[in-house]
Amino acid sequence: MTEHPINLFLVPTPIGNLKDITLRAIEVLKSADVILAEDTRTSGSLLKHLEISRPLQSYHIFNEHKTVQRLVDRMKAGEVFALISDAGTPAISDPGFLLVREVLAAGLDVQCLPGPTALIPALINSGLPNDRFVFEGFLPHKKGRKTRIDNLVEEVRTMVFYESPHRLMKTLEQLSVAFGPERQACVSRELTKLHEENARGTLAELIEYYQTNPLKGEIVLTVAGKNPKA
Template sequence: MTSLSINNGLTLIATPIGNLRDVTFRAIDALMQADQILCEDTRVSRKLLNHYNIHTKLTSYHEYNATSLRPKIVRALQQGKKIALISDAGTPNISDPGYKLVESCLANDIQVSTIPGPTAVIAALSISGLPTDNFYFGGFLPSKTTARKKTFASLRTLDTTLIFYESPARLVACLYDSLEYFAGRTAVIARELTKLHEDVRRAEISELYNFYKGITRVRGEIVFLISPPQKEALYLSHDQIKKLLKERFADETLKDAVRNLAREHDISRSLVYRLALEMKDV
């Protein structure tokens, strides 16, 4: 097999998201032939390079040093260096700080090339069973509840599959917050993709919440996908649901009101029941 030389300029190279064998021949050639490899964490990237006996110089390039390093990298590229940009896992520039380097290269007429490969967002979408013709990728969700809810609120009426990255430590809180805006929708938690303990769970959001809140410690990198809305009623807020319940309580028992409202509006029955109990306690 003839080796394909890396182009002059900056080359973005996709790396495995878990399984080290998920790397292309061309990517290996390019990593070997580059003058320098920019990566997020040299400790992480070194594992891949050692596995394939690649000895190219590694330089850490991340959000905390990018501003100071970027001019030096651009100068090296202008001098004819071949530099590769990789991320810890997957395709560079997907939820990482590399785009500003690409922007600087283009502004200085430096060639930017790509060697495509794995990316967790597309891998998760392809096996989710959710619509794939149109989707929104929101990257990592905010770590704070208020900001996370604001994000969910801004997307609740978007008629497309929603995809996010999430930390395992925040997964339960994320699912709980999402119930207020996406109750009744099908969601998917794709965890540890391509790794030994790969786990993909597809269910209504309330079911996923109940499952994961019972787990002491969730591990692994997570992709969180939410199905598009089915009906306008899915946009109902908790206050609107309570108002509809109050109207039903005049003629129906709590059990019947919950069941009928959930069915008619395609809302999670467990959510409606919880809100009904809150009303009874007031």
């Protein structure tokens, strides 16, 4: 079987601690013709820290539909691209899926490097069952939010959500109403950073805790599934 050249690399970047970049990620970023970045300022700082100087192009949720075909055409012409997001693995609650789909549809090759992502450390840190789990990403902000939560009431697998600090209390309260206040959960924030915190307890206990403790940083919420024996 003939090996094809890789046209698009998805490269995970640190979610906090800059030492979490892999040797292979550095190698790919140094060799790519162009690096596609969600925010060129954020990524520019990381690349400067890594002493990588490659052409940087903006690729984010607001321009991906407009630019995807042009990027595919450039890959067909032989250019090699590396896609990075602000933090973690591209396409996980970040832009990337559309580009990967179109690159593959064009008969080109894609490779995703293993590396940092917030959901797996949060799941393992939680102490909740991790043999089976479901990743729900961000809940809808308004429309469809209650429907999504109601659809998870019978879910027996551990659930992992991404959440922002200013919406966490609302989410905990809504989940408490839907799942019951005694459901076990864990709030992981600032993972891999200096002030990493994993707050574990029932939904009721977490609501009480965050009424007096400030909320900052990136948050992953892990919630136990329904006890099948209940």
